[in-house]
Amino acid sequence: MSPPNTPMVNTPMGETLLEVRHLSKNFGPVQALSDLSMKVHAGEVVALAGDNGAGKTTLIKAISGVYAPSSGEILLKGKSVSFASPQEARDQGIETIYQDLALADNLTIGANIFLGREPMRRAFGFLPVLDRAKMAEAAKSTMALLDFHVSRLDAPVSNFSGGQRQAVAIGRAVYWNAQILIMDEPTAALGVPEQRKVIQLIHQLKAQGRGVIFISHNLQDIFAVADRIVVLRRGVQAGERRISDTTHDEVVKLMVGG
């Protein structure tokens, strides 16, 4: 297990964390993704955009070990990798944040961060019990790292808002030292103030030198937080732009084609 809670990532800013080379994926006759290449650098936020069915979800599922690519290569810090399961991808620092499926609502933030790898201590010197103090402490420091200050560390996460729950899911990934975070529509189910918080979170992750890939339909969000945008259309890359070099109009044109 990685040493938890290291705010900085071991890869220097700007170096390539993840590279996808000529990746293709077909489901029977359906070519969901063809010959796609992209890079993510440390401290960089890459937005994936494209119409429904463009292949965005397929791409991130291939990266996170859910699907095996039909052809092509994935390199992590320059080394070719292939993941047999999402667990293997996670073990190597690629963490996917799922919308609402990620948390056990009846447990505390700390219990969610440690779910499946709970710390134990010995009560009375012999009886193994859950180390709740350690979980609460980790919850507090991790959430503070994300600039989220929660007062109720003993409350179940069902008491929190959508944005806070999103932060807990991200906090868990950060605690276990994820290098690359993948988010599929992280702001889709949230109200406007909550969306802003998630955007702030992504800024924090970037400042810590992590790589972030996020799918969004919201150009506002993309322009607020991404460094680069990769536009997909019917499974192929329709274009890639630095955010500072492009406009809403250009991105929309890339998405719809023509």
Added chain:
Amino acid sequence: MTQTSDPHVAPQADHADTARTFLQRVADLRAWLFLAFLILGFEVWSRISFGGTFLFNPFNIQSIAVFAVAPLLLATGQTFVIISGGIDLSMGFIMGLAAVVAAHVINWATPGMGFGMAVLFGGLVAVLVAAIPGMVNGMLVAFLKVPPFIGTLGMFGVARGVAFLLAGGTTVPVKNEVFAALGNGRFYGVPYIVIVTAIFVLIMHYLLSQTKFGQHNYAIGANAQAARRAGINIKWHLLRLYILSGMCAGLAGVLYAARFTAGAAQAGEPLLLDSVAAVVIGGASLFGGSGTILGTVAGALVIAVIQYGLVFINVAPFWQFISVGVVIIISVLIDQAQRRFSGGRQSE
């Protein structure tokens, strides 16, 4: 409250949280409130109509405790299963099966091993035998994806048939004085079977509230997908879970056989629903994800107090059914109100 100055947390949210958490705590304690209310009611009734006390009569307390033993043992196992989002309908007949097995094995072993060893051996064998239908339940639910309601209903029939076959259609008397003493003796006025049950319940409380197994049980009940994604082996967990509930029923069967110095296949038949009721009254949700052993203890005591108390004040016994039914309905209504209050997220 340094948090109030923090821009990311609205200060009002904190107050709402505090109020909400307080109300949740009250709702979590509802079974104990019910219990206090009931005891008070019987106490008042008893003083007015008989001029005597209900609660401060050691005989009453002993009787209620002995009454509660078997349903409570079933209910502790059932608490784990219900929190995981399942249900175990086979516990009643697993209990009967264990009672019959304990009776036979103790009778068989007594001449060779002596009274004490035969009881230990017979009790152990009965609990291990009870683990077998539990394991089958677990395999059905975990590996073959059979809904718990259906899988354990099937096992209800199987365990019932096997128990009656082993008992030869009648009850099996036990001839062993140590076993009889275990079932009916007292230590400073506290029945042995109550002491055994109390120790067992404490262990189950520890298991649910202080171990990874318990923690994973809550997580699976709330969000199995999240639990799987967190690396929890759900199949293995469910298998152990249903073995555990089978063994709880096994222990209940052994103590039943000790109390009546006989094993009977139908020993647990009327207790299954009582055990589910105890869990629900104790604050667990049938949707899974919530519940505690301490709540279940209160739930089982509520049922035992109603049953014993109504006999005590000489009301027609059928009122038991009505009263327990009403308490169950009220509990479920409170649970739903609480669910709605906390945004309904727990049932998603």
